[in-house]
Amino acid sequence: MPLASLNVHRQGDIVYAEVHGDIDMSNAADLRQELSRMTPNDALGLVVDLRDVTYLDSAGIRLLYHLREDLRTGRQKLRLVIADGSAVTHTLVLAGLDWGAEIVNTVDAAREGMDR
């Protein structure tokens, strides 16, 4: 049983990635590599849907920072979709991560924000 699974699809200029399961130090590096690889240079940006993530630790947060850096080099944007009160929110709050508009709670909001 893999700890987490990933579904990726592209719609127009935007790549959507849904992650299910736990993200910790055992799979964070692989996940970062996979997400970067799945986002081609011609895409406007990447939406990572973390609403089905059941656990996220500091290795996961490190992954998000690195992913954002990876995308910035290609002038691409990153949006995170996170459910209020979820395990992911807890980790972000505990770690003091505040990305403002880059974190939304619906996929629609993520898509709208991408154009600006």
Place this chain on the structure above:
Amino acid sequence: MKPQAQPRQLGFGQVALELDRSVAAPADQLRDLVRLSDPALSELEFTRLLDELLIRVRDLLGVDTAAILLLDEARQELVARAAKGIEEEVEQGVRIPIGRGFAGRIAKERVGIFIADVDHADILNPILRQKGIQSLLGVPLIVEGELIGVLHVGSLSPRVFDLRDLAVLDLAAARAAPAIERARLLDAVEREHRNAVMLQRSLLPPRFGPVQGVTVAARYLPARDEVGGDWYDMIQLSHGRVGVVIGDVAGHGLGAAALMGQLRTALRAYALDGHRPGHTLRLVDYFATSLDEEVMASAALAVVDPDKGTATFASAGHLPPILVSADGKARAIEVPLAPPLGAFGFKDCPEHELPLGPGEMMLLYTDGLIERRGVSIWSSIETLVASISGAQGPEDACLMVMDRLVPQRGPADDVAVIAVQNDPVPAVLELEMAAYPKALAPLRQALRQWLQNQAVEREAQIEITIAVSEACANTIEHAYGPARGSFTVHAEQRDGRVEVKVHDQGRWQPPRDQHRGRGLKIIETAMDEVDIHADSTGTTVTMRRELKG
């Protein structure tokens, strides 16, 4: 009275002797014949019975050889089954077609046949000649008008068997035949019983390997006389869930046991394929109706989720499960069922989510355990409930019900029992884990379950889990070199707070950069107190969190 007989020439030196019933065997021989119906004989197993009969017949008639051939009905042949003085007959598996040769003619004509001179007679079996037998006398073995075989005796010196000899042999045959038939039937039943027991044993594992989160124990006992179609099974499923199965195919013997094997395999395969319990039983029902033979069976399946503390239960016509609380109180659970398997096909099988928290146990069983003549099924279930109360665990539960409910001389019907317990969560959690990244997920699972059982509220559960997992991640990342060590986690609840200690034998490494420092920040924010103690024996991170009151 003068012996009368109507000898009839059969040609080839054979004489058929029709016994005039007025011819009596001599008194002394008659007395000896009584020994042939000796009750002790009926106690012997088949082969020994035949041997004993032949020895007695040989002594009685003063002959050199004696043999019994039994009818193989399917092939219409006589098969040598026992012999004295001509053991080769049996060893070589001599087979004589009905109607041919000496024994074949006896079987066909159903008369005694006397051969005065073997050299000049139609003898099919060369062993008789090779042994130097001069004269032969044989009679059919008949039970209730059916031929079952032939008994014959031989003499190495020429001998004229007279009607008295025939009367003795005929009487011996009449006495022996029913005993032979009875023993042969018992032998066949015994053989089938052995085969069925072997099949059953090979299908039902006597014990189960360890499974994370639950403990399972089971028992199977064949009926006093024969095995049946009862079965149990344990199936490890995804997400730490465990399927526990009980089933009962109607009928007995090899057929029922073989059918049980098919249903057990089908159920196991559908469950492994990820179907829910109700749907699994529906598919097994469909499978059962597809078989050529008529199937009548009941089965129940419980999928236990130790983390959620539930057992999802579905039943096709099976007896109600028994739940035993953590403090040993038992009760039968009556829920709506689907009809039995193979009866008329069902569309839906109701599913029930039953609570099965830590320390709680479920017992599934077949009717052989509880059914008693003249006792209602509900009253029997009450007796079962009473007999299992106070059981400490699955092994204990199986022991108690088998001991208290199964009669001393064995059950009248076969019995299968399986018990599953959601493992009790200890007041103190002690874990030792190998220091590698994949250890973190099972660690979190164990910690979450423990926290849940300690009634720690959800917010605190999540935050304590993150903090402990971070501390362990740091240990895994820094404390050891390439040679993988291990670390321990000790958690306990005391005075309104949870204290967790993570200990390793490595050296504490302060975080090296901004990103890596985030783990420590998470721990410090999530917990009320964090203390890191490092010395030559290793590093201990102690974390405390106050619980809301």
